[in-house]
Amino acid sequence: MRTHIVYAHPHNGSLNAALRDEAVQTLEGLGHTVTVSDLYAMDFKAVADYDDFGPTENEHFMAAAGEAWDKGEIAEDIKAEQAKLLAANNVILQFPLWWFTVPAIMKGWMDRVFTNGFGYRPSRDWKRYGDGLLAGRRAMIVVTTGAADVHLSERGINGDINDLLFPIQHGVLFYTGMEVLPPVVVTGAGWQVEYPDMVKHLQGRLETLAETEPIAYRKQTEDYDEHKRLLPGRETEGTTGFALHIA
Amino acid sequence: MRTHIVYAHPHNGSLNAALRDEAVQTLEGLGHTVTVSDLYAMDFKAVADYDDFGPTENEHFMAAAGEAWDKGEIAEDIKAEQAKLLAANNVILQFPLWWFTVPAIMKGWMDRVFTNGFGYRPSRDWKRYGDGLLAGRRAMIVVTTGAADVHLSERGINGDINDLLFPIQHGVLFYTGMEVLPPVVVTGAGWQVEYPDMVKHLQGRLETLAETEPIAYRKQTEDYDEHKRLLPGRETEGTTGFALHIA
Known part of the structure; x- marks a missing residue:
């Protein structure tokens, strides 16, 4: 089993960093080969632009990206991330919920890595939503929130966390072909839950990665x-x- | 009337750029003072990190940001964006829909500009959702999508565009106190709609900014x-x- 963790938090002494380390340890204990893309530590380029591929005359950005893909002219840091995804059986995205979605650096990872040709390829009936290049892989979000559980429930003022994550879970992970497991949501991070309880919950979910029913x-x-x-x-x-x- | 447009697209010859120029012209024709933050042109820093504020001993990133806010030690580019928002009566976010949300550079603008102290300030009963520092302003999203109208409807495979935009419209714009107008959604951009029709629709919405019923x-x-x-x-x-x- 190979599990790839894509991780974004600006502080290496954070709760998120501690949970990431627990996850790596647990997965290695289960015999997984674990790779981690620590986006902040890598100083990962967050902004998709024309520097991501060779020179082009194409004014349509998405089309230009697709052209570059066909020619193999994609930035090396993007290729490296794509290779890690292709090699993995499981993909975990771990991040703190900032403004009800991923931090910008992780959005940039999506914008750049799931480029035209890798994440999708427009055509009359293109493969996506349950099918696509990344089919056969399982994906899971691990997210920490300052908000309490009740605030992220259906009647909670922020809206249901599952609906808030839909654009990522359905629109990115399932879109590109992965099966999506229910997320690990650590609510009330830093004030409402005890660290050992969080770790226990996360470990339980990692131990059952292979048999958990996808959404x-x-x-x-x-x-x-x-x-x-x-x-x-x-x-x-x-x-x-x-x-x-x-x- | 002052209207501030926050705009993100990597190509200045794009449909988005043309629509932005039409918007500026229309608004100026209506007598508005218009400011534009063209995030790509500004090479806006997309990644929130410890460089956004002075040195800190605080390991909790959000708390450290709040501390820096209290001391006035926030990066100048963030202060400049905040000043433009405070000066505006209307705020327009314009972007192409990438992976069902904003491009990373615009997410970074949210992460960094709506910092602890400006976008929110945790307390027992903090002002948000209809109240907050930006109350009294109207906000509107202008978004282009490659997907067709039907694909972004409730039964459409991508989900309803209004639900997809909920984390931004409700979770960012309304959260910080702004009234949110229904979005201008240009679907099938580049293949399904004619440019003059798009422009006419956008102009109509800009002309009625003040009297349109917010969500x-x-x-x-x-x-x-x-x-x-x-x-x-x-x-x-x-x-x-x-x-x-x-x-």
């Missing part, structure tokens, strides 16, 4: 019509919002 | 209990997900 996001090839609209009657009556896209 | 996000002070949970019975029966947080 049942609907596959493009199964539940949608030719306009990529959910087929009528697939959902339980009364279902609305993102829940429509979970079987 | 009726619920205020922290009105619809939530002491645990920040939506009070029972506030919603129409059967409402679920993010829709619970809209009156």
Whole structure:
């Protein structure tokens, strides 16, 4: 088993850093080969721009990226990240929730690494949502939040954490073909939960990585019509919002 | 009227750049003073880190940021962005939808500009969600997507664009006190819509900035209990997900 952790936190003495180290230790104890992309420590370039590929005449950024992909003219740091993903069976994204999503450096990792050709390739019926280059891998988010559990519940003022993570879990991880496990959410980080309890919870989830049931996001090839609209009657009556896209 | 546009696109010959220029022209024609933060052109620092403030012994990044705020030791580029927001009556965020949210450089703008003390200040009952430092301002997203309209509808495979934008519109813009207008969403950018139609739509929305009804996000002070949970019975029966947080 190979597990790749993509990690973003500005402080190496943080709770996040401690949880990352616990995760590495637990996974190695389970016999996994573990790789870590510590984005802050790597000073990972966060901004996707024309420096990410060779010279181009193409004014359309996404198309230019695809052209560069075809020619193999992608920045070396991007290629290195892609290679780590391809080599992994499991991919873990670990980050503190900043403004209800990933820190910018991790968004930049997504923007740059899941480039046109690797993360997607536009065509008439392109492979995505349950299919794609990264199919066969399992992904899991490990996120810490200052907010309490109740604030991130459905009736909580911030909205349900599962819905807040939908654009990442469904729109990035499942999109590129990975099966997505329910997230490990450490709420009330730093004030509400005890460190040993957090670690125990995280360890439990890592020990059961292989048998945990993934979120049942609907596959493009199964539940949608030719306009990529959910087929009528697939959902339980009364279902609305993102829940429509979970079987 | 002062309107501030925060804009992110790597190519100055793009559709986004053209729409930005049309917006500036329209707003100036309406008598607005317009400022633009063109994040790529400014080479805006995308990654929040300890270089954003003076030296600190505080290991907790968010707390350290708050400490620096109190001492006035925040990076000059952040202060400049904050000043533009404070001077504005309207704030427009314009970007291409990348992986169902903003490009990393704009996420970095949020992470860094809405720092502890400016975007929020933790306390027992801190001002946010309809209240906060930026109250009295109107905010609007202008977003272009390669995806077609139907793909970003509720039953569309990507999910409803309004739900996808919820973490930004509710979690950042409304959180910091701004009223949020329905977004201008240019779907099928580059293939499905004609440029003059896009411009006309955008112009119409800019001309009605002042009288457009904001999204009726619920205020922290009105619809939530002491645990920040939506009070029972506030919603129409059967409402679920993010829709619970809209009156």
